[in-house]
Amino acid sequence: MPAELLVLVVLPALLALAAGWDLGSYTIPNVLQGALIAAFVVFVFVAGMTPGMVGDHLLAGFLGLIVGFILFALGYIGGGDAKLFACVVLWLGFRDLVSYALAASLLGGALTLVLLGLRRLPLPAALARQNWLLRLHDERSGIPYGAALAAGAFVILPQTEIFRLAAGL
Numbered sequence: 001m002p003a004e005l006l007v008l009v010v011l012p013a014l015l016a017l018a019a020g021w022d023l024g025s026y027t028i029p030n031v032l033q034g035a036l037i038a039a040f041v042v043f044v045f046v047a048g049m050t051p052g053m054v055g056d057h058l059l060a061g062f063l064g065l066i067v068g069f070i071l072f073a074l075g076y077i078g079g080g081d082a083k084l085f086a087c088v089v090l091w092l093g094f095r096d097l098v099s100y101a102l103a104a105s106l107l108g109g110a111l112t113l114v115l116l117g118l119r120r121l122p123l124p125a126a127l128a129r130q131n132w133l134l135r136l137h138d139e140r141s142g143i144p145y146g147a148a149l150a151a152g153a154f155v156i157l158p159q160t161e162i163f164r165l166a167a168g169l
Helices: 002-025 030-046 051-073 079-092 094-119 131-137 145-159 161-167
Strands: none
Touching (some): 002 079, 002 161, 051 094
């Protein structure tokens, strides 16, 4: 039961918070990444992960952190996005890394195209009173990629090793 709660409730809730925070402020608080890591540590014990599995996930998370910070250094994503990517990869491990990266990339591309298209249109007056929407609509603003990173995790979660492990499959 606790493993299912972590994968089906806690992980998605933290990812949704990160996505919403990024959409609203272009930031992802470190406390959310810390909570994702802490929840993973609890998951390791309640799901009965083997040392080999834990090592795989830790190594994948470290690789995710390196890749994320390279993308950050190149200016492609923000620092919070880099850390969120690493946290999600920590949860998913190497087995689901490629499908996650593909899903997040495709959703990030779609988000980018939608925002670029919407930014060409005038923002309705009723929406222009919302600061977060003004920021999203501003051509000078970047893309809140944390939303795509979270959405990518949502898309593949039912097919992941951690989902099967939590379900006892």
